[in-house]
Amino acid sequence: xxxAAEYGVLGIGNAIVDVLxxxxxxxxxxxxxxxxxxxxxxxxxxxxxxxAMGPAVEVSGGSAGNTMAAYASLVGARxxxxxxxxKVRNDQLGAVFAHDIRAAGVAxxxxxxxxxxxxxxxxILVTPDAQRSMNTFLGACVNLAEPDIDDALVAASAVTYxxxxxxxxxxxxxxxxxxxxxxxAAGREVALSLSDPFCVGRHRAAFRALVRDExxxxxxxxxxxxxxxxxxxFAEALDAVRAETRIACLxxxxxxxxxxxxxxxxxxxxEPAQVVDTTGAGDAYAAxxxxxxxxGRDAAQCGRLGSLAAAEAISHYGARPVRPLAxxxxxxxxxxx
Amino acid sequence: xxxAAEYGVLGIGNAIVDVLxxxxxxxxxxxxxxxxxxxxxxxxxxxxxxxAMGPAVEVSGGSAGNTMAAYASLVGARxxxxxxxxKVRNDQLGAVFAHDIRAAGVAxxxxxxxxxxxxxxxxILVTPDAQRSMNTFLGACVNLAEPDIDDALVAASAVTYxxxxxxxxxxxxxxxxxxxxxxxAAGREVALSLSDPFCVGRHRAAFRALVRDExxxxxxxxxxxxxxxxxxxFAEALDAVRAETRIACLxxxxxxxxxxxxxxxxxxxxEPAQVVDTTGAGDAYAAxxxxxxxxGRDAAQCGRLGSLAAAEAISHYGARPVRPLAxxxxxxxxxxx
Numbered sequence: 140x141x142x143a144a145e146y147g148v149l150g151i152g153n154a155i156v157d158v159l160x161x162x163x164x165x166x167x168x169x170x171x172x173x174x175x176x177x178x179x180x181x182x183x184x185x186x187x188x189x190x191a192m193g194p195a196v197e198v199s200g201g202s203a204g205n206t207m208a209a210y211a212s213l214v215g216a217r218x219x220x221x222x223x224x225x226k227v228r229n230d231q232l233g234a235v236f237a238h239d240i241r242a243a244g245v246a247x248x249x250x251x252x253x254x255x256x257x258x259x260x261x262x263i264l265v266t267p268d269a270q271r272s273m274n275t276f277l278g279a280c281v282n283l284a285e286p287d288i289d290d291a292l293v294a295a296s297a298v299t300y301x302x303x304x305x306x307x308x309x310x311x312x313x314x315x316x317x318x319x320x321x322x323x324a325a326g327r328e329v330a331l332s333l334s335d336p337f338c339v340g341r342h343r344a345a346f347r348a349l350v351r352d353e354x355x356x357x358x359x360x361x362x363x364x365x366x367x368x369x370x371x372x373f374a375e376a377l378d379a380v381r382a383e384t385r386i387a388c389l390x391x392x393x394x395x396x397x398x399x400x401x402x403x404x405x406x407x408x409x410e411p412a413q414v415v416d417t418t419g420a421g422d423a424y425a426a427x428x429x430x431x432x433x434x435g436r437d438a439a440q441c442g443r444l445g446s447l448a449a450a451e452a453i454s455h456y457g458a459r460p461v462r463p464l465a466x467x468x469x470x471x472x473x474x475x476x
Numbered sequence: 477x478x479x480a481a482e483y484g485v486l487g488i489g490n491a492i493v494d495v496l497x498x499x500x501x502x503x504x505x506x507x508x509x510x511x512x513x514x515x516x517x518x519x520x521x522x523x524x525x526x527x528a529m530g531p532a533v534e535v536s537g538g539s540a541g542n543t544m545a546a547y548a549s550l551v552g553a554r555x556x557x558x559x560x561x562x563k564v565r566n567d568q569l570g571a572v573f574a575h576d577i578r579a580a581g582v583a584x585x586x587x588x589x590x591x592x593x594x595x596x597x598x599x600i601l602v603t604p605d606a607q608r609s610m611n612t613f614l615g616a617c618v619n620l621a622e623p624d625i626d627d628a629l630v631a632a633s634a635v636t637y638x639x640x641x642x643x644x645x646x647x648x649x650x651x652x653x654x655x656x657x658x659x660x661a662a663g664r665e666v667a668l669s670l671s672d673p674f675c676v677g678r679h680r681a682a683f684r685a686l687v688r689d690e691x692x693x694x695x696x697x698x699x700x701x702x703x704x705x706x707x708x709x710f711a712e713a714l715d716a717v718r719a720e721t722r723i724a725c726l727x728x729x730x731x732x733x734x735x736x737x738x739x740x741x742x743x744x745x746x747e748p749a750q751v752v753d754t755t756g757a758g759d760a761y762a763a764x765x766x767x768x769x770x771x772g773r774d775a776a777q778c779g780r781l782g783s784l785a786a787a788e789a790i791s792h793y794g795a796r797p798v799r800p801l802a803x804x805x806x807x808x809x810x811x812x813x
Contacts, residue, residue, distance in 0.1 A: 189575060193580075194576040194579045194580050195572075195579070196534070197533070197534035197535070198533045198534070208531065230568055231594070232568050235532075235534060238527070238531075239532060242497075242530045242531045243531050257568070457533070461498075
């Protein structure tokens with residue numbers, strides 16, 4: 140048995156600044172953007188697409204970064220605090236990312252790269268149907284490597300949360316595996332988010348091995364879990380995941396989520412929301428679930444906290460919370476928040 | 477008589493990226509921020525205040541920059557097109573500013589500074605009462621100077637619009653006066669916005685001379701016009717301004733505006749709006765008025781277009797338009813839009 144954790148959740152992910160703009164479907168078609176997906180792009184394509192898109196808003200993002208910001212908003216001053224590991228460059232957008240995650244109440248000490256590509260950015264195009272299409276230039280994230288994983292931080296965190304997108308930059312898989320090993324050696328838990336069906340397709344074998352061998356808590360949406368197990372029905376995917384992980388949270392957009400935990404399966408309803416922009420819905424769900432989990436809530440209640448955080452995320456433009464989630468959760472769930 | 481203008485409005489102003497965050501009144505007090513005003517700060521104070529403030533959103537701003545973005549949104553594809561002169565540095569935030577103003581449909585060709593201070597930023601704190609308190613680090617704007625004023629652009633623009641904030645950086649006053657002289661020599665009009673009562677206080681004598689000698693269209697709110705003429709009642713300010721300018725637009729928040737033009741005085745009502753953030757209300761009003769003016773609308777109708785643009789600006793977070801103003805204006809005013 141491990142000692143009490145200093146941190147609740149340690150998130151490891153790509154440190155990205157989102158560049159959000161509205162557009163119509165014709166713009167996506169004319170610029171060959173895959174609707175609803177996350178597509179990796181190089182710097183030249185990033186420049187080209189940026190030049191074509193409309194006036195934008197810059198706001199810190201990154202899947203695990205968003206999760207940590209929402210986690211901090213949910214636990215508020217009560218704690219336990221969250222911490223983030225990710226790589227920026229020492230440029231203006233890197234300073235923006237570092238400011239925002241710290242200002243959200245998350246510890247962040249990964250040193251910024253002093254050379255190499257600039258801070259990563261994700262060009263996010265939001266269509267009138269509230270769908271987001273993401274185009275990511277990984278930039279400095281390709282330099283995240285094993286030495287950036289601070290063993291003491293991992294050992295001091297109840298849950299180490301890994302975003303699947305981190306399988307894209309070349310050196311990060313090793314960092315990932317090191318973090319999982321350190322966490323388990325310290326008696327902690329490892330959580331993973333599958334991030335995107337195309338990301339799963341790019342790294343299926345590695346994800347399958349990681350889920351089977353290292354993951355205690357898995358987050359995936361329907362498309363991602365079908366892709367992981369190469370099955371065509373949700374029921375088959377559920378059977379597969381039940382056999383391999385201790386806890387799995389499968390999100391299904393407006394149909395809510397299914398949480399598999401301790402032999403039981405819980406269907407959790409979505410919370411009502413006026414949908415403005417779906418960016419960050421999955422990230423927020425993971426934050427809600429983990430905030431409940433590290434504070435000892437049962438699996439169904441953790442799922443409800445996930446639904447609440449996701450509903451807040453989709454009700455405004457941008458991925459990170461605008462309303463303090465601790466307050467929203469108290470209003471909705473009282474002592475169970 | 478001059479030839480037909482190629483551009484409708486040429487805006488000259490500080491090229492600034494806004495850094496917007498929400499806070500409460502206690503934060504303003506604890507950090508000695510003057511509520512509702514624009515305060516000039518140096519780089520050290522900018523770093524200090526930024527470190528203290530919450531997670532932020534970066535969005536292109538600057539008073540005349542906002543006016544030009546709203547102007548472009550109002551005239552849409554019908555034109556005449558707008559153009560902007562302002563100084564950024566060749567850094568990431570400078571690239572953001574340049575992208576956004578061009579993506580809004582405004583021509584922008586001022587060369588970025590290749591050395592000296594970074595692109596300007598304005599730390600804007602929005603309190604729950606929708607008031608904004610601005611803290612501006614002028615950065616690269618201090619390098620805007622006479623050579624940046626392209627005489628051909630000024631001569632090709634029906635109205636040259638100057639933001640009062642441009643009296644703060646040391647070299648810009650000369651650029652201002654040069655632009656006014658070139659505009660008048662070409663038979664064009666000069667418009668000025670007083671920007672802020674404290675800015676008027678810092679440069680009162682220069683503003684008085686400029687208004688008397690060069691300004692055809694003056695924009696000011698109540699506090700600014702009282703400060704300019706050092707009077708205590710709106711009626712006295714109105715008398716003073718009537719004697720000195722051909723057209724004056726005095727904005728009065730929810731009381732609408734008073735437009736003085738051609739010997740007549742028009743009281744214009746505010747358009748209804750759900751107030752979220754007052755950042756950019758005055759900038760948008762000027763855009764609406766000028767968009768009507770360059771297309772030959774009468775003074776009262778120009779004022780109504782100003783009210784419409786201001787209502788859109790205050791109905792969302794951030795200064796630049798979110799909804800296409802040409803559409804809103806058509807819905808509201810039909811053929812008079």
